[in-house]
Amino acid sequence: MPPRFTIxxxxxxxxxxxxxxxxxxxxxxxxxLGHRAVIEAALAMSRSRGKPAFAVTFEPHPRKFFSPNTPQFRLTDETSKLRLLAGAGLAGAVVMTFDTARAGTTAQDFIHHDLIARLDVSxxxxxxxxxxGKGRVGSPSLLLSEATRLGxxxxVRPPVDIDxxxxxxxxxxxxxxxxxxADATAMLGGPWFVTGEVIHGEKRGRHLGYPTANIRLDKDCGLKHGIYAVRVGLGQGKDHRRFDGVASFGRRPTFDNGAPLLEVFLFDFKGDLYGTVLDVAFIGFIRDELKFxxxxxxxxQMDDDSARARTQLAAAPDAFPNLGVIE
Structure with missing residues (x-):
């Protein structure tokens, strides 16, 4: 078994x-990829020192704290982020609550109290x-001057560019x-994914020959409405299974034009998915959402979408997010 990921x-x-x-x-x-460069630098240091490497991150996202009423399209919620960090080979993560007290902590206090006195980082x-730090005055140059002085x-990792x-x-x-x-996948170093529990829907798909697993995404999800080729993960660890599929994200304009919903049709799958949690990785865009x-x-059109999804998936690398197990 892999080492336990400590939070x-x-x-x-x-x-x-x-x-x-x-x-x-x-x-x-x-x-x-930019984050992974920072993680790899920490892992390299940890190996040379014989010490564990942790990610230090903040929840909620500081943007959400400072602008609570502004929609915030997060690429990963807290759990998904931690699963990716676990999959990156880190020993764990330090999740700092970003609240009024944290927002008011000076950069100097953050270094000396949080990083040195509490975490005892090397x-x-x-x-x-x-x-x-308060007012975002803390910078890599301040870290270099303060932390280096203390041994x-x-x-500090430079920017990562693609083309x-x-x-x-x-x-x-x-x-x-x-x-x-494709652009998002290249920058992420692997496919973008969402995770959610399968809920009951209108069950129209089964009458159309395409029974779907319906997942309600975060209301601020900014993914373009349309049809996608996807890979779906079910279960974790040794119980993990993967399926190819086609998915629709949008408002179903042919029927009700309702709240956005992710509807996933798994190829070559039989069974009841209600109440289960799926990881859905987006491999390719097929078309815009349309009204028929x-x-x-x-x-x-659904027959054509499925055929195109199978073709895209067959041509795509056999990639899926490297997700670790967190408790």
């Missing part, structure tokens, strides 16, 4: 926190654009909003 929170007793660990710091929304890896190694375009969470959100799945004049026209 340290503000309430974790100091005695339970490993001493001398190395940390990779960031919000890590999406755990994209090494720190951050991205070139990581800022922290703590600091590795001279910087990788960032905002660029990935924009790609997903435009249905540019007849059910027959819709079924013909």
């Amino acid at each position: 340290i929170r503000d309430t974790t007793p100091a005695a339970a926190i490993p001493k001398g660990s190395v940390v990779a710091m960031g919000n890590f929304d999406g755990v994209h 090494g720190i890896a951050v991205g070139y654009d990581f800022h922290f 703590i190694e600091v590795d 001279e375009r910087p990788v960032s969470s905002s660029a990935i959100r924009m790609a997903l909003a435009e249905g540019q799945i 004049d007849s059910i027959d026209a819709l079924i013909r």
Whole structure:
């Protein structure tokens, strides 16, 4: 069995926190290639020092704290982020609550109280654009001057580019909003995925010959409405199973134009999925969401969508998010 992924929170007793660990710091929304460069730097330091490597991250996302009424399209919720961090080979994650007290903590206090006194870190890896502390005045240069003076190694990672375009969470959100799945996949280093419990729907799909697993995504999800080729993960660890499929995300304009819903049809699957939790990885965009004049026209299009999804999936790398198990 892989080592247990340890989650340290503000309430974790100091005695339970490993001493001398190395940390990779960031919000890590999406755990994209830029984040992975920071994680790899922390892992390299941890190996050279013989100490565990942890991610230090913040929940809720600071943007949500400062602008609670502004829609925030998160690439990964807290659980999904932690599963990706576990899959990246880290020993665990330090999840710091981002609240009024945290927002008011000065950069100096964050370094000396949170990182040194509480976590007792021996090494720190951050991205070139990581800022922290009250007013975001904390910077990689401040970390370098303060931590290095105290004998703590600091590795500041430069930006990661693809075809001279910087990788960032905002660029990935924009790609997903435009249905540019290949671009999002390249920046993430693997397919973007969502996780959700299968709920009861109107059960129209079974009458159309396409019974779907329906999942309600976060209301702020900014994924382009349309039809996608997907890979679906069911279960974890040794019980994990994977299926190819086709999915629709949108408002079902042919029927009710209701709240956005993800409807997934799993190829070559028989069984009851209600109440189960699925991981749905987006492999390719097929078409925009459309309104049809007849059910027959819709079924013909669904047949074509399924054929196109199978073709895309057969041509795509056999990739799925590397998700670790968290407790």
